[in-house]
Amino acid sequence: MKFATKAIHAGQEPDPTTGAVMTPIYQTSTYWQKSPGDNKGYEYSRGTNPTRKALEDCLAALENAKYGLAFSSGMGATDAVLKLLSPGDEVITGNDLYGGSYRIFTKIFTKYGIKFHFLDLSKPENMLPYINDKTKLVWIETPTNPTMQIIDIEGVAKITKEKNLILTVDNTFASPYLQNPIDLGADIVMHSVTKYIGGHSDVVMGALVTNDEQLYKDLWFIYNACGATPGPQDSFLVLRGIKTLHLRMKAHCENGERIAHYLKNHPKVDKIYWPGFEDHPNHDVAIRQMRGFGGMISITLKGADLQETFRISSNFKVFTLAESLGGVESLINHPATMTHGSIPKEEREKVGVIDNLLRLSVGVEDIDDLLEDLENALA
Numbered sequence: 001m002k003f004a005t006k007a008i009h010a011g012q013e014p015d016p017t018t019g020a021v022m023t024p025i026y027q028t029s030t031y032w033q034k035s036p037g038d039n040k041g042y043e044y045s046r047g048t049n050p051t052r053k054a055l056e057d058c059l060a061a062l063e064n065a066k067y068g069l070a071f072s073s074g075m076g077a078t079d080a081v082l083k084l085l086s087p088g089d090e091v092i093t094g095n096d097l098y099g100g101s102y103r104i105f106t107k108i109f110t111k112y113g114i115k116f117h118f119l120d121l122s123k124p125e126n127m128l129p130y131i132n133d134k135t136k137l138v139w140i141e142t143p144t145n146p147t148m149q150i151i152d153i154e155g156v157a158k159i160t161k162e163k164n165l166i167l168t169v170d171n172t173f174a175s176p177y178l179q180n181p182i183d184l185g186a187d188i189v190m191h192s193v194t195k196y197i198g199g200h201s202d203v204v205m206g207a208l209v210t211n212d213e214q215l216y217k218d219l220w221f222i223y224n225a226c227g228a229t230p231g232p233q234d235s236f237l238v239l240r241g242i243k244t245l246h247l248r249m250k251a252h253c254e255n256g257e258r259i260a261h262y263l264k265n266h267p268k269v270d271k272i273y274w275p276g277f278e279d280h281p282n283h284d285v286a287i288r289q290m291r292g293f294g295g296m297i298s299i300t301l302k303g304a305d306l307q308e309t310f311r312i313s314s315n316f317k318v319f320t321l322a323e324s325l326g327g328v329e330s331l332i333n334h335p336a337t338m339t340h341g342s343i344p345k346e347e348r349e350k351v352g353v354i355d356n357l358l359r360l361s362v363g364v365e366d367i368d369d370l371l372e373d374l375e376n377a378l379a
């Protein structure tokens with residue numbers, strides 16, 4: 001099946017009891033057992049729920065994989081991957097990450113003896129000097145949040161396979177519609193489903209997808225034992241959102257491209273970060289591994305201090321100043337004080353997350369309204 005058909009049908013046979021075409025919301029915590037252990041495959045909803053299972057099967061199908069697990073947030077999914085590790089293990093990751101990922105790495109798992117190396121992964125070979133017998137996991141985002149670095153998934157995967165490391169790719173910014181890391185050699189794909197996959201800013205959820213049966217079993221054990229699993233109502237909402245993912249991503253890409261080119265030469269814009277430009281450092285990698293460049297764009301404002309940046313970010317009428325991304329509505333965010341506030345200033349400024357950087361999540365509103373909003377706000 002092609003992507004659009006999977007988005008609408010994968011994991012969602014008509015309900016076996018009633019024939020309901022839309023997956024029912026199984027709002028139950030527990031299930032009848034004919035005798036202890038003799039059940040219909042469901043015992044307790046923390047571990048298994050039919051609505052969530054339909055979603056997990058759909059998410060796996062969208063990433064061309066066998067196994068999917070849904071979590072109560074993207075950070076819940078990240079937490080589960082890190083729980084595969086033991087004290088003394090080491091992780092290689094990028095130097096530009098979502099602030100919450102940086103925070104869980106440095107403030108939570110460092111306490112449990114995990115060591116993290118934050119590297120410039122613009123070239124996969126940059127990892128090599130940091131790989132040793134304690135290295136177990138490589139965690140990458142691509143495109144990265146918020147400076148849109150592009151990391152060569154296939155190039156990194158070649159090294160992780162050779163060194164027998166687990167490669168996890170946070171595919172949130174691209175979505176499965178634009179990029180499938182498992183096809184490129186990743187062992188696990190992670191998503192903040194909260195974003196493009198849910199697509200309507202009405203659910204917080206995460207997901208992990210893998211083709212590796214042992215990884216799936218180990219991750220399911222953590223998911224059931226630690227309990228960061230979402231309920232059936234949210235699972236239903238995300239199944240509903242996924243049905244238009246292909247249509248929404250097309251609109252995000254179209255609007256994103258128009259706005260990127262509008263901002264590229266804007267007198268108030270100093271730097272612009274968007275993988276679709278030929279002068280993006282890894283544009284050739286983006287073209288190779290992505291089917292489009294999405295709706296995420298970051299800019300720095302020429303000559304603007306923090307106060308001027310705040311003024312401009314509060315000047316929009318259609319773009320909403322808020323955290324998150326990937327919904328139908330356009331959002332604007334100030335990473336330095338909002339989504340990346342947990343990253344020390346000296347660390348985030350090394351990769352360009354400076355006080356006058358703004359991140360745009362371009363929605364699917366009419367492009368003329370979005371361009372007019374930008375024109376007025378930047379005037």
Ligand SMILES: C=C(NCc1c(COP(=O)(O)O)cnc(C)c1O)C(=O)O
Nearest residue numbers: 073074075098145172192194323324339
């Ligand atoms: C809330 C925001 N990011 C969440 C996020 C997460 C965390 O997902 P949550 O569903 O918010 O827990 C993980 N990975 C990436 C790349 C993300 O962007 C944001 O950047 O506005």
